Amino acid sequence: MNSVSMTLDELRTLARAKLRLVGLAPDHADAVAETMVAGERDGCASHGIYRLLVAANSVAKGVAVPDAVPDITEPAPALVKVDGRGGFAQLPFERGLPLLVEKARRHGIAALAVTNSVHFAALWPEVEAVTAHGLVALAFTPSHAWVAPAGGTKPVFGTNPIAFGWPRPGRDPFVFDFATSAVARGEIELHRRAGKPVPEDWGYDAAGNPTTDAASVLDGAMRTFGGHKGSALAAMVELLAGPLIGDMTSAESLAADGGRMGSPIGGELVIALDPAGFLGAGLAGRFAAAEAMFDSIEGQGARLPSARRYAARATSLRDGVRIPAQLHADILAIGSNG
């Protein structure tokens, strides 16, 4: 038997228990478990329950403060800031969300900055959480300086994802979440482990030469997607979710890591817009226009960005998920020799 079948509730219970066992405070354990369950549920194995090992490691290495108490402030009427005090980012986001929603509804637009937090999860669960309140969301976070700017070969940017969410009444929201690097860093790592070459446009070696050797790219610099445009976006993410909110750039975060190879510590910016703000009574009509646009994409056989995730979700909600037996065993072993 190569995999273990579990319901999402079983998976949640296991994740919560193991996260508490490695020392996470209960509220942190619950918040972190939820994003892992969401990843597994949506078929994103790399952001699923596998991340339990990453999170456990972050705590063991002292990268993440397991019982950090998020500090919430309102530096301006439409701004919320949650200082994560060195803990995982999920709980600070969860704590800041109700204020973000309230402020977006009151002012039309609002922003939430989560700072001083450990990031290892995707951004889509967070923009999706904002859309669940009927709001439009944008989210950004830097990471570690692994990515060269267009025209250069030395790392400056993180993989710097951008996520966006648009609520669709009665349907799963329109959500995308992608790295501004050419590929995810984990993809290069997988090539390295498999001893496979990577395409020449993924990165450079430490001497600044193009290379197809995965390990050399990991030691050198990754490239952005989309040439100078992707590079410009990567710089924007650095600025918006780093210096603008009082947090680190990806270069500063990597320096602060001090070679521990821990998850990036830093900031995240979430902007929320209330469609009722500009639209008022015209909301239904304009949301229908958005639906017409989605139809014109799907009607020609193209996929909306989250279609694959939502299909996996439907299956998981019905049938549960299958966890690779070795991963399941590794998770069960957490804390058993502690």
Added chain:
Amino acid sequence: MNSVSMTLDELRTLARAKLRLVGLAPDHADAVAETMVAGERDGCASHGIYRLLVAANSVAKGVAVPDAVPDITEPAPALVKVDGRGGFAQLPFERGLPLLVEKARRHGIAALAVTNSVHFAALWPEVEAVTAHGLVALAFTPSHAWVAPAGGTKPVFGTNPIAFGWPRPGRDPFVFDFATSAVARGEIELHRRAGKPVPEDWGYDAAGNPTTDAASVLDGAMRTFGGHKGSALAAMVELLAGPLIGDMTSAESLAADGGRMGSPIGGELVIALDPAGFLGAGLAGRFAAAEAMFDSIEGQGARLPSARRYAARATSLRDGVRIPAQLHADILAIGSNG
């Protein structure tokens, strides 16, 4: 003599006079002239004084209302909406800017929607105008449905530019402004005129087949930059600067054009963030971190996005600009046979 040398003041005076002559109200003429002068000054000939012919044509065809009086409302405390009432977008933006700045400073973040306006200019003059007030800016606008989503071959999106600006104390701001299409539509038009083939990844013909024939791409569909990521961003621009602000999608705008081949009519969304909001007294230190990031880009020989424009600007401010003689003659002829 193939070009005419002019100071920027002379160019401004000429542009204002000719725009009035074609019927623009004085405040519209001044606002529109300013973006043309800025384009010419920064070496962007395609968005420079050449656009006088485009603007004149828009008025002559009845696409743009030459004396529209922008209508300013404040639908929510942090939102400004300026209905352009069918005129050019420059004046509505100019009228809305002071309120956007005031609201961003008061609330930490604010948004300006310019709706029902004719767009033919770049977005960078507008984000740069926001940064001149010490604010960070994001701007988006749809256009006409010319661009296919990734995975499809039929037009859905406009060229849908995204612009971003970050103020740099004592220096030109960090600004980028790029189309989410693979190239500017004008670039394909230039290839068509020159009888030159276009690269195969620029677009599809009307039957949905890849083609290197420029005219076929113009009749078919352009592609987005950066594959599915660029396509996702193009969809985001549609939603943010169309339905969200009560305006049209690129498909609706093209339909409304009714074959006149006029400039796109529609919306634009500008988001402004006040760095003092999140940073307070920590502003100088974090802005220094942003400068360190810019240094690490330029220090390895890579260029910041607007470097070329700023270099051209310095030259133009010192030496004036040179207008191609034929273009100069065409501009002088405006209104002389009216």
